Amino acid sequence: MGLPLEGVRVLDLGVVLAGPQAALMLGDLGAEVIRVESTQHFPPQTRGVFAHPTKESIMASIPSAGGYPMREAGERPWNRFPWFNTTARNKKSMTVDLKKPRGRELFLRLAALGLPDVQCHFVGLDPALAAAVVEDTARYLFDEGDVIEDGDTVPAADGGKWPCLREEALVDPPRDVIDVTPPAPYARR
Secondary structure (H helix, E strand, O other): OOOOOOOOEEEEOOOOOHHHHHHHHHHHOOOEEEEEEEOOOOOHHHHOOOOOOOHHHHHHOOHHHHOOHHHOOOOOHHHOOHHHHHHOOOEEEEEEOOOOHHHHHHHHHHHOOOOOEEEOOEOOOOHHHHHHHHHHHHHHHHHHOOOOOOOOEEEOOOOOEEEEEEEEOOOOOOOEEEEEOOOOOOEOO
C-alpha cells in the first residue's frame, strides 16, 4: 500500500521555515515535492546567512544558525546549512528566474497537470462545506481526468447536487476553470 499523497506534485516556493516545513510534511506523505528557488535572491532563512560564510562567522554563530557539520562550511555551504538540511529532505530542487519570460514558462509547465482549476463563489455558506465540495471535485478530476462538462453537477456534502460552469481563467496563465455553484441563496456570480 502506498502513501496517501503519491501521485501529487507540490511546488515548494517557501522561503521562511513554515513553507518549506509544510512542503516537507507533504513529501513525507508521499507527494513529489519540487523546491523552486530563485537564481537572483539568496534565501538566508533556509540556505544560510551568507552564501560563503567566513570561518570566524561560523565559529561565532550559535549551532542552529551556523552549525555546519564539523563547523566547516565546505565548498557549497548553502547545501550544508542546518535549516536547509532540516527542511529539504524528500525534495527535488530547481532554480529559476521567475522575472524572465522563459523562467515563468518553465515554472508554469512544471505546475500544469492538464486539469482545470476548481473554484466556488458563495455568500453566507459554511466555508467548510464549500471547501469540501471543491476538494471532492478536484480529487474526482485528478482520478478520472478532465471529464466534467459545462452544466454537469457534482455531489455536495449537504446531499444536493451543485451545477458546474466551465470558464476561462480571468488571470494568467490561460487555463480552464470549473466554477462549482452552490444553490440559492448562497450562489454568488
